[in-house]
Amino acid sequence: MELFFLVVLILLMVIALTSGFPVAFSLPGSAILAIGLAALCGWLFADDASAYFAEGGPIQWLSAGVTNFRSLYWDVERDTLIAIPLFIFMGIMLQRSKIAEDLLVAMAQLFGPVPGGLGISVVIVGALLAATTGIVGATVIAMGLISLPAMLRNNYSKSLACGTICASGTLGQIIPPSIVLIILADQLSSAADQASTMRKAEYKEATGEFAMPSAFDITSASAGDMFMGALIPGLMLVGLYILYILITALIRPKSAPPVPYDGKYDRQFIINVLLALVPPLGLILVVLGSIILGIATVNQAGAIGAVGAMIMGGYRLTGGQRNSYYPAVLAIGSTIAIGVVLSFYDINIKNIKNQSDITGIALAVVAVTGLLVAVIWSAWRAYKIENTLNEVMVETAKTTSMVFIILIGAAMLTSAFRGFGGEHLVKEFLTGLPGGFWTQFVVVMVVIFLLGFFLDFIEIAVVVVPIVAPILLADPGANITAVWLGVMIGLNIQTSFLTPPFGFALFYLRGVAPKIVKTLHIYKGAVVFIGLQLLALVIAGMFPIMVNYLPNRTHLTSETAPPPMNPRLQSCMEDYVFNIYDTEGDRLRASIDRVKAADISYLPKKQRESLAAGFDKASATFGLVENIRLAEQKLADYSPDYRPLHYQVRDLQEEIRDRNQLITDYERDFVRISREDKVDQVRLDNLQQKISEIKSEQAQLEAQVPAEWVSARKGYTDLSSAVKKAKSSYRNNVDGAYEAVTELRQVIDDAEALAALEPDLLGLEEVITEVTSKPMAKEAMDKIKAVESSLGSVASASAIKSKLSKARRALKKKPNTEKALKQLKQGLKVFANEVEWRRRAATELAPALAEYDDAIKHSIGLRLQKRLTIDQAEFVASCQSVHRDISLNF
Structure with a gap:
């Protein structure tokens, strides 16, 4: 009966989606109806509401739903999704303030005279907008309104023009920062945890050992890792698009003729191009660079992007006015000032020690105030001019709400799917396929590709991925990383925007294309680019290093990089x-x-x-x-x-x-x-x-x-x-x-620090001699303890400390100054010997040890270094980027 209700669940979802019912309500609605029907039938026919559930029952499903809801909104450790509204705001602000339009016009003027140059400019702009907006609809519509008429006017092939615009507009799905990658990272983090549990259980079952070596564990993925992993495949996709347009222009010149620029290539032209190109590029470098360098998390980078987009929108909306760039200049100057202050002062309000700290904090306050003024100034402009800020905020709220409601609905649907044993059936089906992991993987990719004909990327990411990802990640034979799987799914999902008949990018372009462009032209043009996307998918699948290298390198070179002693390295x-x-x-x-x-x-x-x-x-x-x-x-x-x-x-x-x-x-x-x-x-x-x-x-x-x-x-x-x-x-x-070697070098290096304590040690003799009462004994003990503390910071001074400790204890109850002096003298003798041999070793042995240390520290001594060098990190990152079969250990 569980299978019957599983079929009911799927049919309800399909009917709801195909009838045009909103996705945000189709997913949870199907789950609620199927769960309710199964519970009712169980209660009526078996006297048990849980009778027709493979796992648990309606109460357990409700508990799982509450847990999923809490994990989305109240789990402070799972804050990846906070980045979604920030990047959405950034994209819509750049589109509404016409930054994207300026970029398209400038690039078309720059590349137009090259054969196929207008198409190439559309691809490049699509990549730049993808890295700044990530909003497919906005990008396709903007390029369709601006570039399509220009391409048609200059006798470009209708199919080539439409395909180029649609494909370039979908680059926002794979080129970071991307909403798809953030959602996939969120889903894959949970999937990786499940896969890790499955792999540990398999290891225990196979070997009888309770603890699985950490080197065999699943490599999870954060949003930052997904961004880094998708960067090279995304750029490869851009390269394939440009290469195809160039080849088409050379083979069939009439399909993509050069477009001469009517104006002059003078100083004003260069200024216009730079003003259109540099700010978006700067924003890309700041947002992605801060993630790559480990300066900011994905959420912090999203906030930077949102603020940067608002500042850019502020000067673009007031274009032509004398004071247009004042807020932007103030923001840049304040940011530079903050960086300078941080480089010269330790800014910590809770740890103010001297006048220098107060000066640094005062300067930082002034710089931050300047930045706040610039942001508020830009926000006021966006609010007053054409009601831009209000419209952007409303659109951001709508899009974000849609994403989060779909996430909750999908979590409810997935819980119902598991409750009826669907996950077990999928696992049995996939693991039962001949050919192992790669057959499973190809089947999953084909299913996702076919679902792209009918479903949006969010539904695919939040419904399909939680079911199939744990199964694929747990396979020890392939031993893939979550980043690689996420990027592969992201590349595949990208085709959902292009695949006829329901590709959203095709609808976006159809809505703004002139009547001379037929729907068949759009479909025909999209097919070639779908092929290029599938080619990119195959290349990324065959060479996982393209995906895994950057996340590994970033991880190993960051401030929080694991030490070389880490077992996984x-x-x-x-x-x-x-x-x-x-x-x-x-x-x-x-x-x-x-x-x-x-x-x-x-x-x-x-x-x-x-x-x-x-x-x-x-x-x-x-x-x-x-x-x-x-x-x-x-x-x-x-x-x-x-x-x-x-x-x-x-x-x-x-x-x-x-x-x-x-x-x-x-x-x-x-x-x-x-x-x-x-x-x-x-x-x-x-x-x-x-x-x-x-x-x-x-x-x-x-x-x-x-x-x-x-x-x-x-x-x-x-x-x-x-x-x-x-x-x-x-x-x-x-x-x-x-x-x-390291221990002895530290001992020798501390020779002078030890020698500097001689006056303190010699002074203890007089302190002990003067002890005649318990209060004086306590005072002497405190002084001895202070010297012991000083010796604690000197390497290998425990023998001297031991003698002082015995001298101190001799004064504890019944002060015995004679015994204390005896221990002190023994300590002074040990001290003199220590200083003598250390000073001699500092002269005779230290240079040889230093030379020896330099010779072996990056080979024999590598495990005990604090961190890897850049060259070492690059080698290890490259090595770890290849998937290795570990199945024989299970």
Whole structure:
């Protein structure tokens, strides 16, 4: 019966959507009706409202709906969606203030004389508007009103002109900042959590281990990651569009002839182009640059974009007036002033220490006040001139409300879909397809592409993605990242705006196109660009590094970058350092031999033995690397023959687990029915028979497990354990090798800091000698403790501290000045020895250790550095951008 109500749910949704009922109410309405009908039928025919639900019941569905509602609006940790109204405001403001129109005109004048130049200018402007607005309807309509008549006037092919405008207008879906990417990031963050839970459960089931290594976990995605991941594919799409127009112009010159500029290429022309081009480009660089550099979060960047768009709109709306640019100049000057103040002063109102801090805060207040004046001034202009601000705010509120209501409705629909077992059916269908992950992925992409004919991108993102994404992300064979999956879905969803007959971009253009342009021209022109989008989809799918590299690089070079010790970086970092060992091994060995020859006989026994052991470990590094490579080679040689058997048995075990679950469900139903007042013996007999049949199937499946499975699995796990052991030995070894050097260098560097404490130590003798009463003893103890505290900041001064601590305790209850003085003198003796050998080491050994440190810190000592260098981060980012099969570990 669950399947019946699942079909009812889908039919209700399809009927509501095709009848033109608003999407925001179709999704939750379908869910409410289907849930209510299932609960009513369960109550009427089975005396249980939850009887016809695969999971839970109407109460659980209601609880899930409340949880989803709260997660959208009250979960402070999930603030990604705040960026949506900010970017919507930015886009509508730029469109209403005619910044977009100026950009189109300027670019057409600039590129027009080139063959196909007018079409190329439309593509470039589409990309720029995508990066500043992200509003497809506004972009297509603006370019349709301005560029289409110009292209037709200059004898451009109607199909080419329409296709170029429609495709360029949809770039806002994939080029950041994009509302689609923000919504996908929000959906994929939840999907990644579910996938992580699924993968951990699979790992536990397969290995029996409770904790899965973090290196095997799912890589999630934030909105910033999605922006970075989509940037290169988006630019690639722009390049494909431009290349197609150029080739068309060369092969068929009459389809895209050059358009000569009637005016002069003089100073005024350059000024006009710069005024039209530089502000939007500057806004793009500020918004995206602040995210890439880690200066701002996506929400903060959205706020910057909204304010920037309002300032730009303020001077554009008053174009021609003498004071048009005053607010913009004031805003730029104030922003520069804020940056200068921050570079010279530590602005912290809660930590004012001196007059300099007060001066810095005063200057910052003046600069911020100037910026606020500029923003308020621009907002007042936008409010007074043509009621622009009010209209932009209303449109922003409408669009944002639509998005959020659809999100809530989709969450309700998804919960209902899961309640009727739809998610389990989808998982069974996808995992049952031959060909593994890639077959599943292609099927999902085809379904999304077909849904694009009928549904908007928001419905696809919030209905389909939560269902299929966890299944795809959890697959350890493909081991894809959430960013890559999101960008692939985003590229696919982009086609929903172009696919006939319901592509929204086609309708937008049809609404503003002249009558000479037929609907068939628009459809025909869009088809080629759909093909280009699919080509971009294939390229991004074949080369995941295009998507994953920028997010990884940004993460590894940001202020919050993980240290090299992070477990998830080890595999790629070892690839990096092993290359160094291969190419610079002789240099590293020579450095180790040179430092071994240094005289360390005068060092204390502990430091001497630690340093000598560190040198030996450094020498042993190369042999341990060879052990890793040998172990990895044995595993690689074993894996090809083992892999088919592994997949065969794991599939059988999955089917056995499914039947176990069925048996559990039937046994639960058996117990429930047997406890009813009127026991239905027929149903009990049927259930008993089904349980027997399933157990028989289960036994048959167990019999299909090859006899060699246990020994083959043991062979693989033994080899895998050997690799892990070899890597663990290597990592412990290099850590020990480098720790000895860094610790001793710190001790030597603190020689003068230790020597500077000599007067304080010598002064304690007089303090202790004068103790004649308990109050004086307490005062002496405080002074000794103060010196102990000073010694605490000096590396490896614990021996001296220990003697002082014993001297202090001798004065605690019954003051024993003789014992305290004895401990102090021993401490002074240790102090003198420490200062002596440290000063000697600072002269004789420190230069050799510094040279040795420089030689090994980016290879043997890399794990213990605070952060990766730029070159190292780039290598690791590139390495991590490739998806690696980890399925044999499961």
